[in-house]
Structures are given as structure tokens and as C-alpha cells.
Amino acid sequence: MTFDYHEPTSVREAIELSARFGGDGRFLAGGTDLMVQIHRGRLNPRHVVSLQCVPGLDGIEVDGAVRLGARVTHRRLESAEAFQGALRGLAEGAEVVGGHQVRNVATVGGNIVNASPAADVVVVLLALDATLTCLGPAGERTVALDGFATAPGVTGLRPNELLTRASFPRLAPRSATVFLKAGRRRAMEISIACVAARVTLDDLERCQDVRIALGAVAPTAIRARAAERHLEARPLTDGLMRETGRIAAAECRPIGDVRASARYRALLVATLVPRALARCLERIKLGAP
Ligand SMILES: Cc1cc2nc3c(=O)[nH]c(=O)nc-3n(C[C@H](O)[C@H](O)[C@H](O)COP(=O)(O)OP(=O)(O)OC[C@H]3O[C@@H](n4cnc5c(N)ncnc54)[C@H](O)[C@@H]3O)c2cc1C
Numbered sequence: 001m002t003f004d005y006h007e008p009t010s011v012r013e014a015i016e017l018s019a020r021f022g023g024d025g026r027f028l029a030g031g032t033d034l035m036v037q038i039h040r041g042r043l044n045p046r047h048v049v050s051l052q053c054v055p056g057l058d059g060i061e062v063d064g065a066v067r068l069g070a071r072v073t074h075r076r077l078e079s080a081e082a083f084q085g086a087l088r089g090l091a092e093g094a095e096v097v098g099g100h101q102v103r104n105v106a107t108v109g110g111n112i113v114n115a116s117p118a119a120d121v122v123v124v125l126l127a128l129d130a131t132l133t134c135l136g137p138a139g140e141r142t143v144a145l146d147g148f149a150t151a152p153g154v155t156g157l158r159p160n161e162l163l164t165r166a167s168f169p170r171l172a173p174r175s176a177t178v179f180l181k182a183g184r185r186r187a188m189e190i191s192i193a194c195v196a197a198r199v200t201l202d203d204l205e206r207c208q209d210v211r212i213a214l215g216a217v218a219p220t221a222i223r224a225r226a227a228e229r230h231l232e233a234r235p236l237t238d239g240l241m242r243e244t245g246r247i248a249a250a251e252c253r254p255i256g257d258v259r260a261s262a263r264y265r266a267l268l269v270a271t272l273v274p275r276a277l278a279r280c281l282e283r284i285k286l287g288a289p
Contacts, residue, residue, distance in 0.1 A: 070109025
């Protein structure tokens with residue numbers, strides 16, 4: 001396991017290096033996924049291109065939209081003032097990634113590009129309709145996060161492209177977000193199943209806009225679209241939320257593994273979805289996180 005380590009100091013240089021190394025190169029952000037995969041022999045890049053000294057990738061901008069630089073760490077997400085109100089779900093997703101040491105270095109961009117079906121922050125970003133900005137030798141393009149991961153570890157990122165940021169629209173008034181995760185223990189644990197919900201209510205307390213995203217219950221993080229449709233223009237009653245949980249459970253395609261059986265994962269979805277929706281409702285009513 002040997003590789004040449006490169007430390008570019010601009011986005012342009014990073015992309016040039018990546019273009020030069022082609023399939024032999026890998027970007028390194030926090031390294032919490034990449035280094036594990038290299039140590040386990042799953043990846044064997046000859047060149048590692050660190051993003052550590054590349055400026056312009058670690059901003060959090062909140063104005064008309066929210067923009068998160070690819071190198072923003074989970075620690076920064078969980079502690080940012082901007083994510084303590086209606087966007088609390090984003091901080092909740094970030095604060096359960098690994099432990100403190102992992103969150104201090106692990107990044108949003110790494111979470112997205114690593115494309116684990118259990119990537120916690122990706123699930124929240126899906127519920128926020130996030131788009132991704134990718135920059136490569138051929139220029140910049142914007143793609144939807146939904147559909148970006150096509151299989152575990154596989155994304156639509158083109159060869160030599162750098163993910164520069166994830167963006168999503170600001171929430172309408174009377175909105176809330178929630179992230180819930182089930183694991184075997186409360187810290188340093190990959191999700192057995194996780195759920196992110198985003199709800200906007202109209203003046204008559206009916207669902208105006210809802211997103212439900214699920215993690216660790218399909219080959220990629222997914223939207224539970226039938227469950228979302230079930231809520232359209234209806235008030236969030238206990239019965240409706242429970243029904244929606246069952247619909248979401250029917251939409252997922254979980255596997256059984258050492259962490260949990262497929263059936264248990266589906267049962268978790270049926271339980272976590274109504275819980276997340278109820279918490280959104282509570283937050284909107286309180287008008288506070
Ligand atoms: C002990 C431990 C516990 C963990 N627990 C969790 C958990 O609970 N939940 C969870 O979701 N994850 C967890 N993880 C996984 C990991 O921490 C996250 O996925 C993290 O966000 C990865 O970010 P990183 O910056 O470390 O990525 P890296 O390891 O640096 O990179 C990951 C992949 O993305 C590519 N990449 C990184 N940045 C870019 C970019 N800007 N453009 C293009 N490609 C890029 C790299 O080439 C690599 O292929 C855990 C990891 C460890 C070691």
C-alpha cells in the first residue's frame with residue numbers, strides 16, 4: 001500500500017493533477033472512508049490528491065439558497081447557527097456521524113462521493129432537494145443529488161471531476177426538518193436504518209410540501225415517493241403518519257446483514273417515518289427547533 005501524495009493549492013491544480021493521473025488517482029478530503037478502503041486493500045490508488053490546501057471548498061453560505069462547500073466537515077454542520085432552526089435535521093444528520101474525531105475531519109463531499117447507502121448526511125440532503133456542483137477539465141455542471149449515487153460506492157461523478165459544493169433552496173415559512181437514525185449503539189455506529197423528513201404546512205395545517213428520504217434500506221439512499229404523495233394536501237394526523245410509515249416500508253429494498261435482518265430494517269422504517277413526521281409537526285407548531 002504505497003502512493004504518491006500531492007497537495008495542490010488551487011481547485012485548478014487539483015483538477016489538473018486528477019486529469020493527469022486518471023484512474024490511478026483519488027481525491028482525499030478527511031480520509032475517513034478513503035484511508036479505510038486503502039488499508040483494507042479495496043482501493044489501491046497510485047496517487048492521492050489532497051484537498052486540504054485547496055481554498056474555496058469549505059464555505060457555508062446561507063442567503064437565497066444554502067451552499068455547503070464539499071470540504072465542510074460534519075463538525076461544522078452540527079455546530080452552525082444556521083442549522084439550529086428549521087434546518088435542524090441537517091445538524092442532526094451530521095452529529096451522529098462516527099465520533100468526535102471522525103466528525104472533525106470527515107466532510108460533506110466525502111459522504112456524498114463515497115456513496116454508502118448508509119451515508120447519514122446524504123439522506124438529509126436528499127430531503128432538502130440538494131443539487132451538486134461538479135467541476136472538471138470540461139467545465140462546471142450541476143446535477144441533482146437524487147440519482148447521483150447509482151449503486152453502493154458508485155456515482156455519476158465523471159472521471160477527474162471534483163465535487164465543489166452541495167446546494168439547496170431555503171425553506172418556506174412553516175417548515176421543519178428532522179433526522180432519525182437507528183443503530184446498534186448511540187455513537188460510532190453506521191445506520192441500520194435512517195430517515196430524514198422535511199415538511200412544510202399550509203395555513204390550514206395541511207401538508208404543502210413533504211420529502212421523506214431513507215438510508216441503509218436500499219442500494220443507495222432513496223426518496224420514499226409514494227409515502228410523500230400519500231401526505232399531499234392532508235393534515236398530519238397520527239393515523240395518516242402511521243399509514244405513511246407503512247407505505248415507506250413497502251418502498252424500501254433492504255438487505256439482511258450482520259447489523260440487522262431485512263425485515264427488521266423495514267420495521268424500523270415503518271416506525272421512524274411517523275416519528276420523524278410527528279417531530280416535524282411539533283417543531284412547526286413550536287415555531288422553533
Ligand atoms: C469510525 C468511523 C465511523 C463512521 N461513521 C459514520 C456514520 O455514522 N455515518 C456516516 O454517514 N458515515 C460514517 N463514516 C464514514 C465517513 O466518515 C463519512 O462518509 C465521511 O463523510 C467521509 O468524508 P471524508 O472527507 O473523510 O471522505 P474521504 O475518505 O476523504 O473520501 C471519500 C471518497 O470521496 C472522494 N472525495 C472526497 N471529497 C471529494 C470531492 N470534493 N470531490 C470528489 N471526490 C471526493 C474520495 O476520493 C473518496 O473516494 C464513518 C467512518 C469511520 C472511519
